[in-house]
Amino acid sequence: MPTPFMTPASSDHLALFHNSLRNLSGLRPTLGAVLRISTDITSIWIAFLFGWLIIGGHNLAELIAPHSVWIALLIGLLSIVQIATYTAVGLYTCPGSYSLSTKIYLIVAANLTLLLIGSGIMSITAAPTNLNFGLLTTTLVASAIPLSLARVGSAVLRMENWQGDGSRQHEEADDNKVLVIGGAGYIGSALVEELLNLGLQVSVLDAMHYGEETLSRVAGHQNLKIVREDFRHIEALTRAISGVGSVIHLGGLVGDPACAVDTDLTVDVNVTATKVIGEIAKARGVHRFIFASSCSVYGASDQIVNEDSHFNPQSLYARSKVASEAVLNSLNDHNFAVTCLRFATIYGISGRTRFDLVVNLLCAKAVRDGVITVYGADQWRPFVHVQDVARAITITLRAPIELVAGDVFNVGSDAQNYTLGEVAELIKRQAPDAQITADDTFLDKRNYRVSFDKIRTKLGFEPAWTLERGIAQVLAIVRSNQVGHYSLPTYSNVLYLKECGTKSFGSFKITGWENDLMNIDHIHPAANRSAA
Missing domain, CATH: 3.40.50.720 (NAD(P)-binding Rossmann-like Domain)
Structure with missing residues (x-):
């Protein structure tokens, strides 16, 4: 089981990088990991579609139009980067070693970090039509909600399985x-x-x-x-x-x-x-x-x-x-x-x-x-x-x-x-x-x-x-x-x-x-x- 991603002191950056590589290389196509990754990718796309359809007032036809298809490709790339980030911090390789609050903290911290990086890139490059800071923010911030809820649901199911009628816990x-x-x-x-x-x-x-x-x-x-x-x-x-x-x-x-x-x-x-x-x-x-x-x-x-x-x-x-x-x-x-x-x-x-x-x-x-x-x-x-x-x-x-x-x-x-x-x-x-x-x-x-x-x-x-x-x-x-x-x-x-x-x-x-x-x-x- 790969190691939990620990928050290091400034002198431990090399160890942090090493652990991240270990977590990335330690990912295995187990049923649990596949289900987590599939759920997280779905959550990211739900958040994007929410921002595209509800906040932005667009429709699906516009998304597949030639001038907008690049947006879908970029969001797909963003979801891959997010999954890689979650893997690096150990959310897929050692979920059992984290408390629920730690998992949610890592999700929020990773999304905010990606938001800052994405915003910086958008400020110095020309973004495709209809892709703006608001849509990026909605995708990354809103996706943290279903991502976190998935962990809460998993924790509840495990608790019910663990406690049963209440006697197994003790x-x-x-x-x-x-x-x-x-x-x-x-x-x-x-x-x-x-x-x-x-x-x-x-x-x-x-x-x-x-x-x-x-x-x-x-x-x-x-x-x-x-x-x-x-x-x-x-x-x-x-x-x-x-x-x-x-x-x-x-x-x-x-x-x-x-x-x-x-x-x-x-x-x-x-x-x-x-x-x-x-x-x-x-x-x-x-x-x-x-x-x-x-x-x-x-x-x-x-x-x-x-x-x-x-x-x-x-x-x-x-x-x-x-x-x-x-x-x-x-x-x-x-x-x-x-x-x-x-x-x-x-x-x-x-x-x-x-x-x-x-x-x-x-x-x-x-x-x-x-x-x-x-x-x-x-x-x-x-x-x-x-x-x-x-x-x-x-x-x-x-x-x-x-x-x-x-x-x-x-x-x-x-x-x-x-x-x-x-x-x-x-x-x-x-x-x-x-x-x-x-x-x-x-x-x-x-x-x-x-x-x-x-x-x-x-x-x-x-x-x-x-x-x-x-x-x-x-x-x-x-x-x-x-x-x-x-x-x-x-x-x-x-x-x-x-x-x-x-x-x-x-x-x-x-x-x-x-x-x-x-x-x-x-x-x-x-x-x-x-x-x-």
Whole structure:
């Protein structure tokens, strides 16, 4: 969803111009956008015809006469300029992010600006016959009325749909209802099935960038509701959150390479939006909020790290997780229980297969290319299967709320801390024809071994999958040709962004506070503050 057009200070003109271009390029031919644009063009022409017929005393025959046809063409050009202006300020690309009064203000401001520009042009050029300042004024000023009324009508309809009989507006949070943001992704497609098997009513809020087939195994389930929207769309987000007892936030750009493609977009999607989601969830009475973080926040360490260790993130992705944890930590209180789960490096097959994860990628290359290329064989990483991640989330969701409120847990197992060289050897045992090659020219500073004692002792979580079993699963899938070539963009977050671009994700609305939070090195858990 493109970014709202903000009124900048004088020093922000470049950012304003940049956001305008983002909004223009982010316009998509959705049904809502087409209806809005069609209504607005109709309003402009109604205002012009009112000025031509009623104020000017002309008739339609005069309008199509040879000496007046230029007026119709100019008004058509004016309507195109108006629509482009409305797009630039975000009225079509992010209407849900504006209040009604802001929309009306933008319409009036845009029309007055065009009136001043048009009047200036008319004062220095010869206008066609019958086109005068009065007609131009009537067209631009009068059109603001139906344009504004259209927004009022839309707001009223949404309010009626939202309130219904008056009870939905204050719908109580139901602990049997769960919203999974990003539920069609790699983790989400595994998690949703787990939640449905528990008998929960599950809503998925996802823009479906990678297609809807990721949830094909549960499509049509009576307890599943899919909302195909960007989670940065405020109205859609608020509707989706209303009445749910728990929110599981898996949405965002994932992976170091993918996040590096567009840094501003990454901060917007991963940090700014997380703050908005957390605040809306808290305001709507949600009881539990589970956030998908990452063990990559530890970055580089020669020691075995745990949940109390200081951060040392080595990438924008990791720093975005640090900032998101800090934001959500500040929202935790006795009515809003926030839990952050720091996942180990994930592997395995789910509804949305990925081959941009180290284990999955090396397995695919072993089968397809006969080569297992390792970058930094001595680097330590913790690993966990995607199904075990889904199970860890459900365990957290069902745990006594006082046990997880304001707390953070590493998700994985001590036994699955491996060096990348050891991972390559495990793969070769099951793909003996592949050759291991080392490439130390690529410098990756990440190196961390993680303790998972806390989630084991406090929540009783133990992974069901071993790395060897997960490798066998991935190798079998690749060998069976059930999936396409591992290099296809659909299997890689970074390749998808490079192939399809970032326009489908819209623009950004970074405000400045995000960078400060991405540079902190430690968070004192809210649970500890409460206990103190």
